[in-house]
Amino acid sequence: MRNLLGKPILTYDSLSRYCTHGFSPCTSDVNFYTSRQGIYGLHLWDALAIQRRFLTALGFDQEKEWLTLGCVGGTDILRLTNENKMNYVGYGADLHTHADGFDGVYTQVRGIPLCVGFADCPQILVAGNDLVGIIHAGRVNMDKSIINKFLSEVSKVTDPRGLVFGMSPHVRGRNYLHMVVFHLRRYKEWMETGVITPHGKDYAVDLTKAIMDDFDRNGIRRDRVFDSGLDTFVEGCSAAKMGNMWINSKRAHEALMHKHKGIKRGSCFCAVML
DSSP states (O other): OOEETTEEOBOOHHHHTTOEEEEOOOOOOSOEEEOTTOOEEEOHHHHHHHHHHHHHHHTOOTTSEEEEBOOOSSOOEEEEOTTTGGGTOEESSOOBOSBTTOSEEEEOOTTOOEEEEESSSOEEEEEETTEEEEEEOOHHHHHTTHHHHHHHHHTTTSOGGGOEEEEOOOOOGGGSEESOOTTOTTHHHHHHHTSEEEETTEEEEOHHHHHHHHHHHTTOOGGGEEEOOOOHHHHTOOHHHHTTTOTTSHHHHHHHOOEETTEEOOSEEEEEEO
């Protein structure tokens, strides 16, 4: 079993049949600093060190081409091909986001690792006989039905019902609280299905249920979707934890995940390669 920072890298046997993949361990063993403005952040060098050690542990050659997903809160999906890869891939182990405008990516090109840094949002690794991909399934993306969009795009090259899906650790249930949810596009639907539930004066958003419900609607059997059950809030590496449970606050979000001059910082990483 591969390890990082003294903890096992999370993998799923059903995905390992098709690809090399992994989720870095949830860890709070990072150094934080406070800027003059009072905004907390993960020190760039800590993030670089974690990412490089993670990719090395997976056996990826960090000096070859690879792609980092941008994650911008949308539903645009990138199909990475041999013809367009030079527009998106980077070289060497860095935190620059190569596919800035996309929240999902899939490819049938072998030998190119797809990677994303994250804090609390669910990441879904996708694998099949001739395809791998990543879906950034955060609350904003799920509210815009990103799973529906991703499966629709993938169906152009393969039957998505033959793929397998592995979820990252992510913030769960009542640990993901919002003071206001009425603005969400899927508010009524999610209230009726139990994705959103009252929690005192606030509302808990169950992204795990939202993801599974969307897979159900698209004909993806539940035995093809794998989830470790790990909660980033409980594990102590969560932006929600640092923000005193208010995951939707700007200060909390910037604690473990933000961009600065094209740099993506996160407490966790995941990667997949065909």
